[in-house]
Amino acid sequence: MSDVTLDASAANPEAAPRTAPVRSTGAMAWLRANLFSSWLNTALTLALAWLVVRFAIGFVDWAFINAIWSVPMQGTVPQTQICRDLEGAGACWAVIGEKHRFILFGTYPYEEHWRPLLVCGLFIGLYIFSAMRRFWTWVLVPVWAVTLTVIGILMWGGILGLSYVPQERWGGLPITLILSTFGLAFAFPLAILVALGRRSKLPAIKTLCVVYVELVRGVPLISLLFMASVMFPLFLPEGMNIDKLLRAQIAITLFAGAYLAEVVRAGLQTLPRGQYEAADALGLSYWQKTGFIILPQALRLVIPPLVNTFIGFFKDTSLVLIIGIFDLLTAGKTAIVEPAWQGFGIEVYVFVGAIYLVFCFAMSKYSQDLERDLNQHRRR
Amino acid sequence: MSTSTADPRQNSAGPPRRPIRLSWSDERLRGIVWQLLVVGVVLAIAWWLWSNTVHNLEVRRIATGFGFLDREAGLPIGEALIPYEPTDTYFRALLVGVLNTLKVAVVGVVLATILGTLVGIARLSHNWLLSKIAGFYVELIRDLPLLLQLLFWYTILQSLPGPRQALNPVDGVFLSNRGLLLPFIEWMPAHNWALLALVAGFIGTLMTARALRARQYADGQPRKIWPAAVTLMAGLPLLVWAALGAPFTPDVPALRGFNFQGGLIMTPEYFALLLGLVTYTAGFIAEIVRAGILAVNQGQWEAAQALGLRRGDILKRIVLPQALRVIVPPMTSQYLNLTKNSSLAVAVGYQDIVSIANTTLNQTGQAIEGIAIIMLVYLTISLSISLFMNWYNARIALVER
Numbered sequence: 001m002s003d004v005t006l007d008a009s010a011a012n013p014e015a016a017p018r019t020a021p022v023r024s025t026g027a028m029a030w031l032r033a034n035l036f037s038s039w040l041n042t043a044l045t046l047a048l049a050w051l052v053v054r055f056a057i058g059f060v061d062w063a064f065i066n067a068i069w070s071v072p073m074q075g076t077v078p079q080t081q082i083c084r085d086l087e088g089a090g091a092c093w094a095v096i097g098e099k100h101r102f103i104l105f106g107t108y109p110y111e112e113h114w115r116p117l118l119v120c121g122l123f124i125g126l127y128i129f130s131a132m133r134r135f136w137t138w139v140l141v142p143v144w145a146v147t148l149t150v151i152g153i154l155m156w157g158g159i160l161g162l163s164y165v166p167q168e169r170w171g172g173l174p175i176t177l178i179l180s181t182f183g184l185a186f187a188f189p190l191a192i193l194v195a196l197g198r199r200s201k202l203p204a205i206k207t208l209c210v211v212y213v214e215l216v217r218g219v220p221l222i223s224l225l226f227m228a229s230v231m232f233p234l235f236l237p238e239g240m241n242i243d244k245l246l247r248a249q250i251a252i253t254l255f256a257g258a259y260l261a262e263v264v265r266a267g268l269q270t271l272p273r274g275q276y277e278a279a280d281a282l283g284l285s286y287w288q289k290t291g292f293i294i295l296p297q298a299l300r301l302v303i304p305p306l307v308n309t310f311i312g313f314f315k316d317t318s319l320v321l322i323i324g325i326f327d328l329l330t331a332g333k334t335a336i337v338e339p340a341w342q343g344f345g346i347e348v349y350v351f352v353g354a355i356y357l358v359f360c361f362a363m364s365k366y367s368q369d370l371e372r373d374l375n376q377h378r379r380r
Numbered sequence: 381m382s383t384s385t386a387d388p389r390q391n392s393a394g395p396p397r398r399p400i401r402l403s404w405s406d407e408r409l410r411g412i413v414w415q416l417l418v419v420g421v422v423l424a425i426a427w428w429l430w431s432n433t434v435h436n437l438e439v440r441r442i443a444t445g446f447g448f449l450d451r452e453a454g455l456p457i458g459e460a461l462i463p464y465e466p467t468d469t470y471f472r473a474l475l476v477g478v479l480n481t482l483k484v485a486v487v488g489v490v491l492a493t494i495l496g497t498l499v500g501i502a503r504l505s506h507n508w509l510l511s512k513i514a515g516f517y518v519e520l521i522r523d524l525p526l527l528l529q530l531l532f533w534y535t536i537l538q539s540l541p542g543p544r545q546a547l548n549p550v551d552g553v554f555l556s557n558r559g560l561l562l563p564f565i566e567w568m569p570a571h572n573w574a575l576l577a578l579v580a581g582f583i584g585t586l587m588t589a590r591a592l593r594a595r596q597y598a599d600g601q602p603r604k605i606w607p608a609a610v611t612l613m614a615g616l617p618l619l620v621w622a623a624l625g626a627p628f629t630p631d632v633p634a635l636r637g638f639n640f641q642g643g644l645i646m647t648p649e650y651f652a653l654l655l656g657l658v659t660y661t662a663g664f665i666a667e668i669v670r671a672g673i674l675a676v677n678q679g680q681w682e683a684a685q686a687l688g689l690r691r692g693d694i695l696k697r698i699v700l701p702q703a704l705r706v707i708v709p710p711m712t713s714q715y716l717n718l719t720k721n722s723s724l725a726v727a728v729g730y731q732d733i734v735s736i737a738n739t740t741l742n743q744t745g746q747a748i749e750g751i752a753i754i755m756l757v758y759l760t761i762s763l764s765i766s767l768f769m770n771w772y773n774a775r776i777a778l779v780e781r
């Protein structure tokens with residue numbers, strides 16, 4: 001008659017009292033649910049925990065406990081024998097202590113190192129400024145122009161009492177930042193034009209854009225860099241010579257342009273047709289429609305994939321190592337050519353890797369946060 | 381089918397054609413002018429570059445053309461899939477390079493797919509520790525340049541002990557600075573035939589599966605595929621192998637003097653490249669797989685459970701077909717990336733097509749031809765992968781009404 005089942009203990013006072021139900025909140029419950037929910041899970045957790053602990057102990061031993069932080073010098077030759085005696089049981093961070101200026105700034109004159117350091121600071125400041133959403137206006141254009149000019153003055157010098165430093169002596173982190181920043185700064189407008197061209201109704205323009213994008217995306221970046229280093233000199237009239245860094249910069253820009261164009265095109269395609277039709281109905285011209293209605297919305301839609309592409313290019317600039325341009329990775333690789341430091345590649349690569357990691361991780365976290373913010377209206 | 385009832389607005393022909401007016405406000409005239417302008421500029425630049433190149437080639441006395449392909453290469457190649465001597469022609473050297481590229485790309489794609497799928501699923505695991513480790517791996521691998529990872533792995537492999545102190549984890553397996561050595565069998569023609577029989581068996585299995593499915597659609601009775609699969613894919617190759625005398629001579633690597641003899645060798649260069657490419661690409665594939673599985677609505681699982689399907693069947697018949705639709709297009713670009721990234725082989729000294737073409741162009745001075753060959757090879761490979769994956773994608777795509 002009644003749907004309510006009577007509590008057994010209430011109905012029968014003789015019955016043994018029941019144990020309290022299993023807690024479903026608190027630390028123990030969390031452990032039970034997420035780590036020890038079944039026999040298989042418990043075994044997996046224990047095995048993984050053992051591996052993690054072993055690996056962590058091994059790493060701490062190598063990187064800190066057994067590590068050597070500096071080596072004695074005999075004249076100008078560092079005595080690295082004590083590092084070699086470790087036979088890989090500990091890291092030889094002395095190589096970083098000795099070579100970090102070289103890895104970061106290459107062969108830039110030693111007493112002028114404050115200039116590339118300031119340049120790196122300016123780049124980072126520029127990135128942070130551009131990442132703030134309240135500055136996503138036209139103010140970005142003059143800020144970028146001014147900062148990039150200041151960077152050029154600082155690197156080259158020759159005016160304002162700064163001594164002139166030829167481009168051959170630049171190296172390390174500033175080169176990586178220059179290649180990626182200038183590459184993207186020029187590739188982005190190119191990409192927008194190509195993406196618009198690929199969506200255009202004019203057959204000749206469309207064909208040109210498709211050929212460019214598909215050709216560049218079909219070949220590896222290395223082949224474009226080789227092209228820049230061995231074929232560009234053939235393309236130019238006699239006597240005209242572009243230096244190697246600029247040639248690599250052109251290759252990277254063309255490469256980035258094709259990939260960014262595809263990202264931008266995705267944004268243009270996702271935008272509802274009504275936006276195009278409404279702009280047409282208002283009687284706007286093609287460029288008014290594109291500049292005021294389409295691009296501001298389409299670009300906003302693709303900011304997260306754009307940032308991911310930026311991360312990719314930041315990493316890909318390291319490929320200039322293959323044509324011998326002195327970026328961060330090349331400087332790291334060159335630092336261990338000296339006989340005294342040969343064989344300490346792992347330490348140098350960990351150091352260089354940590355620098356790349358900081359930049360890429362910051363960008364990827366930013367992209368994730370941005371994606372969450374921008375998609376707020378879609379979530380329920 | 382009468383056209384008279386169709387809505388005239390649906391007519392795709394657009395507004396009726398009218399003659400072009402010679403006025404800037406005519407859209408079509410503007411279009412033609414713009415196109416002429418752009419094409420003209422592009423052609424002018426191309427012509428300028430072309431005439432400079434021709435002039436420079438004359439000044440430097442470089443003869444263009446692919447005649448050098450028949451000349452003796454004289455460049456040593458460490459590992460080759462086809463017999464190769466330094467006295468062979470450049471053409472053969474380049475062919476060896478293409479095969480080396482394919483060797484690392486094909487093995488890399490297969491291994492990266494397996495590792496990436498495992499990591500992607502691990503990241504969705506209910507086990508907190510497992511999903512955190514997978515997440516850490518993905519984040520770390522994706523935030524470091526591939527070239528740095530390749531150099532890192534290569535340095536580690538080079539700092540391994542020499543052949544005499546080689547690591548010997550399992551009997552017959554040696555890991556030293558000469559590479560990884562695995563036991564193998566002495567390869568005979570019979571093995572080739574057995575391999576061919578396996579391929580034939582695989583095709584036969586696919587055809588049987590099709591026929592069985594057609595019969596299931598006809599009468600609704602599910603039929604088992606595994607007896608046919610085992611017979612065709614295990615039985616047939618074994619039969620061929622036995623019929624040809626069942627040759628089996630184990631070839632175990634052993635230390636002779638200062639180096640190893642016998643066995644299957646994986647050089648440090650190949651090993652470092654493969655390791656770097658697989659771990660790097662797997663990080664990206666893991667994210668794609670995770671996104672693909674998450675994209676399938678939870679309701680699909682619940683609905684399938686409500687129908688009484690078992691978990692394996694739900695995954696196979698309901699979830700995976702839907703997840704694949706999301707997974708395949710980005711996966712294609714990862715496969716393309718892996719193939720293109722294999723060109724970084726030149727940094728660790730593995731002789732792929734880029735490395736060999738680069739040596740060729742340094743030896744002969746044929747820069748344009750060398751780079752054209754590299755680009756042509758990669759464009760061909762990229763196009764083939766794209767075509768295959770597009771075909772596969774079209775096959776599994778949602779058929780909408």
